[in-house]
Amino acid sequence: MDTISQSVVKKDHGPKISGRSIYVADYPSEGVLCGRLLHSRLARARVLRVVVPELPEGYYYVDARDVPGDNNVNIVLDDMPVFCRDTVEYIGEAIGMLCGPDEKLVERLRDECRVEYEELEPVTDLRAATEAFFSYSYGHGDVDRAFAEADRVYDEEFETGYQEQAYIEPQGMMAEPEEDGRMYVHGSAQCVYYIHNALTRVLGCGPDGVRVYQDVTGGAFGGKEDFPSILGCQVAVAAHSTGKPVRCVLDRREDMECTSKRHPSICRYRAAVKGNRVTALDIDVVFDAGAYSTLSAVVLQRGIIAAPGVYNIPNVRVRGRALKTNTVPCGAYRGFGAPQTFFAVEMLMEHIARDLGLDALAFREANLVRQGDRTSTNGVYHFPVPLPAMIDEIDRACSYRKKRLEYAAEQSGRWRRGIGISLDYHGAGFTGSGERDIIKAVAKLHKYRDGTVEILASNGEIGQGVRTTFPKIVARELGLPLDRVFFCHPDTARVPDSGPTVASRSLMVVGELLRRAAIRLKAEWVNGEEQEVEEHYREPEFQLPFSLDRFEGDAYPTYAWAVTAIELEVDTWTGNAKVLGAYADFDVGTPIDLNVVTGQMEGGLLQGIGYSSVEKMDHDAAGRIRSNSFSDYLIPTAKDVPNLKCMLHVEEYPEGPYGAKGAGELPLVGVPAAYLAAMEQALGGRGLRHVPFTAEDVIGALAKEEG
Amino acid sequence: MDRLQEIRFVLNGKEASYTGSAADRLLDVLREQFRCTGVKCGCREGECGACAVLIDGLLRNSCCVAMGAVEGTSIVTIEGYRETARFAVLDRAFAQLSAVQCGFCTPGMILAAEALLSAHPHPTEEEIREGLSGNLCRCTGYNAIVNAVKSAAEEGEGLW
């Protein structure tokens, strides 16, 4: 393995483990107003009046009337307000904010606010929703003809639920008016420039009127991609209106109820099969966007592009819609739309194989894509597709094939076992031409007189290790010891826009810019002088242009690949399932630090197991989420999956630094299908079609068997 | 109303006192009055372990402890613990295995490891997982943390 992969002590290790790192809640509260949001209690209503109790000196109420600029938090479209307009559209929407020095009193005053509503009929059930924020379709080949000529035709529907990111640090932002009139906004976030741009609109100022800094961030996983723009605008409006620093840190229940999560989905798949080949897929994908569009467009794009999975299907028709409901807006979460469709297509393959009497893995292998094949959007798999080798590696690691046969025998005892496998990819970087046309990343290196080098980029450390991996790349090119190169949390007053910390892009895209910058700096290096070099994104030459209108071309330059196997044992008396082993093989290219990559893979794999099993979140008919605490919304603990084994299979990507590809999201994507396939086998092969699949679902499935 | 009584305790080896309400949460008092911001708040409901401290050597979620209950006790937070030789061993082990990602669970996790190792200086993997199961970590998948505690137990032979 490349020496760059050797693990080092992470740069942020010391301050974090010793409790010295300052997260947004940790700044002293002297002179800072505590902000608390007044949330809507109805899913859809006209807000007639807010009766605010008499406020003591130094306490303030702010709402839409205090927004100096435009009451729109720009994410993709302009529909999300900072504070509600005439109507509220979901339970939890912010109507206003109470601010004051004493937190308890602020909370009491907030609770004493009386909102007069005129109730309107909400749409809370996805199946009843009709308004589409986004609707796309694409395809190739002759689907109707393939169905007419098929040996067999299948028609199945798959469902997935919400998933809450459950970062352990809740959302929090702080705004401080500066002396020169500039607004300084900082907090727990992934994308400082998203917040920066949203603020200029809301405050009605130019780019120099605001400055955004990422504080140490206690986990994000996509959950701090869009919401910090909203919360950041809310505290900024409050700070602007009161003239004082304002901080708002959500409490856990508020965070779980009111901030974005993974889109629930309903995917309907029709398949035409001839021999052991799938000849056509006709796919309809529906995502529950919630009340505002936020990031749903891009989540849906990624979801539908991945909908045919890792298979070479000659005829494909895909339709995807993100529908509006009067529920919490859904946004980004690790995998970004792909976990839903990969779950559906992988379960479909499982079910078709069973119906044909074929081994589910052999059937998948017969339909796999290969290097040089066309992608779902008529792009090309330019690089090796290592899935066959990875399948063998997994088989060796956990005796998948042997166990699969063993557990297929009739089981009738209290404890029953199953093993399942799934195959998936994650397209690294922004979908389509986003990197070239929208992001246009810029990164800089600044060399000081003493020869230390600072990395200037807008990507934020969120636990994924960029404060360590970026400097490793630069230090390696410059031939400097690692402690001579440093990378701080981004501040928009100091760093160029190298794009957001999303889409598993930071290392692959910005890491490569930094590598090129380092090569130039080395060539231009003059001892004792202060120097700066800047690099701009260039699209790889081989990449076929992508048209978003037609969904045609290379949606991604390259792909990271995964094979995931889950082995579990079900207790048929209690319905509880125990994961006996989770085995996964990942090709993320060259790891720019073995420990960092392994940590990402293990963490993502466990989140995927949670998503498949215990992480159940629902709303009632009124649109209220009740599972809003860690006692109702369970996430895995240290005890739950002791046997978690990740392996790496390295296919170097020539356009990534030292061969690295995007990594962070991949490990979650394939888990739900592997988990449910294992569950299906343990329960005797019945067709299961939804996650999470909880203990109650197990009992329900068994009751059907007896009934 | 009665004059508020002073609540006395030892914090990180030093005498400390609190004159606010006995119903106030230890978590808030540690963070606000004593500026022990290494004690994190992840839920305020006793579910996540980010606010864990040691009270007379036992692991407690400080969000669920009223100030009235700490009278006469000795409290250790990460701010005190980081000065110890045992911490240095855990620190090295966590560093070697990159067991810290976002870091928000970490101070609580370290104190959970201390509580575990002082009860079981040679813990099995199962005991480690049990001992850390009250501390949620969303980033790591726990393997690195469990392995770090295992390695600290070996490296720190005789310390616990």
Ligand code: FES
């Ligand atoms: S903050 Fe105390 S247990 Fe979560």
Ligand code: FES
């Ligand atoms: S390191 Fe992020 S929660 Fe544990």
